[in-house]
Amino acid sequence: MPATENTPLVPVATNPLKDQLPSLKIRVFQVVCALIWCLFAAGPIFGFAALKPILIDQGVYKEICDTVGPDALQEVCTERDLKLNFMFTLGAVVxxxxxxVVGSILDNYGPRVTGIIGAIAIFISSLCLRNGATITFFDAYLFGYIGLAFGGPFVFISSFQLANSFPGKSGSVLALLTGAFDSSSALFLIYRLIYQNDLIHNLTLKKFFTAYLVVPIFIFVCQVTVMPSESYKTVETLAKMGETGIDESGLPMDPEDLRYTGQEVQAQRSRRNSIKSIRSTRSTKSVYEEIADSRLHQKSGGIFGVLHDKSLKKQITSPWYILMCCFATIQMLRVNYFVATIRSQMEFYFQDEGIAIGINKFFDVALPVGGLFAIPFIGLLLDNFKTLTVLTILYQISLTIGVFGMIPLQFVQYLGILMLVVYRPFxxxxxxxxxxxxxxYRNFGTVYGSLNCISGIFxxxxxxxxxxTHTVFHMNPNPVNLLLVLLTALSxxxxxxxxxxxxxxxSKSDIIREALDSEVVEIGD
Known part of the structure; x- marks a missing residue:
């Protein structure tokens, strides 16, 4: 029930949600399990740049070069390079x-079923990658890589609901899970380091993915034993809790939350009582929720709530959605194009394979580390700047990365990579x-999910x-990079x-509404 005028100014120290939770040990164990599998299975496909040299050395798609004439003498002919890059392209799309899809299954069947689906998908894909050299009736490498891409979101997103296993600390838990996702790209980096330095003798793809089968088995066992069968909260509720600190009962999750002081609650309550005495309406929100909405409205520059009461159809057909979808699609395309082609781009710019390999290795390490490093700074930006300011910073960084990416100077390329690995989680x-x-929050899962889905398909x-780049521009990445930078600038x-x-x-509407509310309050007094 939402809080009413009789709600105490300072909320009681106990939170009703805590009485419904398992013991502390179980909740800690659940979060630790989720962090482990997110670290190994949430998004390893984004470490493709580290895996690609191993795929080449292990002879994946080598037969393609044996049938294409003059190019066959090259270690990686054009057709083979495109085929390998297509693995990552499809993986990113999937x-x-x-x-x-995950959001819908999670809402209808719960996190356990969602996690089990992910575990099964990862297990089957690992078997395909393990036996890729012997499976001939379908492309096992492509199918296996897509399977990893498919299973990752199931095991990652199903973990979101654990954020409310610790009321008042949901933001910290979500940050840990997100950090584990960002770091999961390091899986193939670690494999490459072991492989190239022969730390484990002859660690072939077959041996590696045989060992990797432990991961989906671990996820499956955890899901059927210790993980909750029902979500602590939905993705939409978690989004609201993480942003406002208000639980479903309309009270602050943390009784000592400085955002909801007694004085501010009293002022808001008096104002609301005066307005309701004239309008004869009853708010469905607690005083704390109204304070949170007011703060978010101010912090966002006035755009908070602009489409909250609209139907899903009106939301996804609005300029807000369409323009953000266009911008997001271009950004995702740029980042994934760079991940797939970083080595060939560096070889073109510097005409030196050694330099290209060095920059590629630097990127492999920077990608997972940069995500972890960026998390606290991203929080500071979102907490202290308006939405328009945050997006403007995002836009400027994106353009800078695009320009730096076309300058054939090593220190500029390294700087651009550092900016990119921070930009991605940002x-x-x-x-x-x-x-x-x-x-x-009502349609958050569908809106955000569909935006990512459309961006992925494109x-x-x-x-x-x-x-x-390979055929028309003869390995010159500048035309494509310039096109993507221009599209970024326009969108x-x-x-x-x-x-x-x-x-x-x-802003104009707020001025008019405040004037009307002031008149109503004076009449009420």
Whole structure:
């Protein structure tokens, strides 16, 4: 029940949600298990740049080069390189497209079923990658890589609900899970280091993925034994809790939360009573929820709640959604194109295989480490700047990375990579924050999931861009990179311009509403 006028100014120290939770040891064990499998299975496909040299050395798709004439003398002919890159392209598409499906299954069948589906998918894909050299009636390597991409979101997103296993600490738990996801790309980096330094003699793909079968088995056992069969909370509720610190009963999850002081509660309650005495309406929100909404409205620059009461159809057909979808699609395409082609790009720019390999190795390490490093700074940005300011920073960093990526100077390339590995988690977090503020929590899972799904599907164009680089532009990545930078500039400018125009409109509406409310309060007094 929402809090009413009789709710104490300072909420009691006990939280009703805690009485429904398992013991502390069980909850800690659940979170630890989720962190372990997210670290190994949430998104290892994004470590493709580290895995690719092993695939080449192990002879994956080597037969393609034996049938294409003059190129056959090269270690990696054009057709083979494109085939390998296509594995990552499809994997990235499947990962993002799966997010929408996972949300629906999670809401209807719970986290246990969702996690088990992910474990089964990862187990089957590991078997395919393990036996890829002997399976001939279908492309086992491609199927296996797609399977990893498909299973990752199931085991990752099903873990989100654990954030509310510790009321008042949901943000910290979510940050840990997100950090584990970002670091999961290091799986193939570790494999490459072991493989190239022969730390484990002759660690072939077959041996590696035989050992990796332990991961899906671990996930399955955890799901059927210690993990909850029902979500502590839905993704939408968690999004609201993480943003406001308000639980489902309308009370702060942390009784000592400084955002909800007694004085501010009293002022808001008096104001609401005066308005309701004239309008004869009863708010369905607690005083704390109204304070949270007011704070978010101010912090977001006035865009918070702009589409909260609209239908899903109106939300996804609005300029807010369409413009963000266009911008997000271009960003995802740029990042994934770079991940798949970093070594060939560096070889073109520097005409030196040694330099290219060095930059590639640096990127392999920076990608997982950069995500962990960026998390606290991303939180500071989101907490202290308006949504438009955050997106403007995102836009400027994106353009800078694009320009740096076309400059054939080593220190510029290294700087661009450092910015990219920080930009990637910043981008995902900023888009999620935008969706929560603009579209609300009721349709958060569907809106955010569909945005990622559409962006993922359009990533199929990455294969076309990659092929054009190889065949039309003779390995020169500049035309494609320049195109993506220009599209970023246009889509970003359109999004920021629209948000700015809406901020102005919202500001005008706020002035009128405040004037009306002031008159109502004076009449009530």
């Amino acid at each position: 990962t993002n497209a799966t997010a929408l 981008y995902y977090t900023a888009v999620s924050d935008f969706c929560a503020k603009v579209f609300g 990533n199929l164009f990455q294969a076309l861009l990659d092929k054009s 970003g400018a359109a999004l920021l311009g629209y948000i700015k125009s809406q901020e102005i409109e919202v």
